[in-house]
Amino acid sequence: MLNYVTAYQMLHRFAKVRSGQRVLIHSAAGGVGSALLQLGCLAGLEMYGTCSSRGASAVSDMGCIPIDYRHQDFVKEIHRLTREGVDVVFDGIGGTHIWRSRKALRPGGKVVAYGLTSSLRGGRLASGRRHRIHGIAVFGLYIAGGWLMPGRKRVVPYSIQWLKRLRPALFRQDLIALFDLLKQQKIKPLIAHRFPLVEARGAHELLGKEGVTGKIVLVCNESSLE
Numbered sequence: 467m468l469n470y471v472t473a474y475q476m477l478h479r480f481a482k483v484r485s486g487q488r489v490l491i492h493s494a495a496g497g498v499g500s501a502l503l504q505l506g507c508l509a510g511l512e513m514y515g516t517c518s519s520r521g522a523s524a525v526s527d528m529g530c531i532p533i534d535y536r537h538q539d540f541v542k543e544i545h546r547l548t549r550e551g552v553d554v555v556f557d558g559i560g561g562t563h564i565w566r567s568r569k570a571l572r573p574g575g576k577v578v579a580y581g582l583t584s585s586l587r588g589g590r591l592a593s594g595r596r597h598r599i600h601g602i603a604v605f606g607l608y609i610a611g612g613w614l615m616p617g618r619k620r621v622v623p624y625s626i627q628w629l630k631r632l633r634p635a636l637f638r639q640d641l642i643a644l645f646d647l648l649k650q651q652k653i654k655p656l657i658a659h660r661f662p663l664v665e666a667r668g669a670h671e672l673l674g675k676e677g678v679t680g681k682i683v684l685v686c687n688e689s690s691l692e
Contacts, residue, residue, distance in 0.1 A: 467644075471641065472624075474644055476580060477502065479640075481553075481554045481576065485509060486511075486512065487512065488511070488514070488551075490516070491506070491513060492557050494532065495678075497680065497681045499515060501655075503530050504652075513530040514531045519537075522534065531547065541569045544570040545570070552572060553574075553575050555567040556577075561582070568619050578622050578624050659672070660683045660684075663686050
């Protein structure tokens with residue numbers, strides 16, 4: 467639920483996408499990424515997504531052109547494929563990666579920044595007061611730079627926690643829309659692995675080692691894995 471609400475709100479409330487627009491989705495084979503792909507396909511978007519070679523086939527099956535982030539420069543690839551760049555980039559990596567995402571935009575485009583996976587160490591968020599202050603300062607600089615630098619390429623922050631506090635009524639509307647899409651079988655969560663609840667530690671370790679294609683699901687009854 468968290469992934470699809472995040473994807474839906476970023477697409478329709480922050481990016482305000484329109485049919486025919488080009489978007490770049492980072493970590494396209496992940497939980498939020500795959501939700502963005504499914505909802506983006508329904509919105510009629512032209513989609514590009516960074517992923518590993520292992521996740522490329524799943525990304526392609528969801529109507530997206532995969533870009534291997536390990537062996538290709540996504541900025542160069544986007545400009546090679548589109549000439550002028552994309553309308554929106556969805557960046558959950560954060561840090562200096564946001565500025566590279568900005569380079570993939572066409573004039574007037576925007577980066578929707580929603581995560582900090584670049585700060586993860588072994589599956590955990592790097593701690594420390596200095597690290598947090600540095601991250602906030604860099605993020606603020608990128609937002610300001612998006613307004614001040616030429617090209618009209620903006621960086622827009624998205625936080626589901628802050629939006630829930632400020633506009634709680636939106637969540638009811640968005641959940642109703644998503645459950646309606648699920649009922650019509652227009653969206654289907656991509657499941658990478660299922661683990662018994664007692665193996666939750668192993669599931670987290672798998673996430674910490676490398677990305678997975680889709681979501682990991684913890685189930686209470688081991689017989690449901692059969």
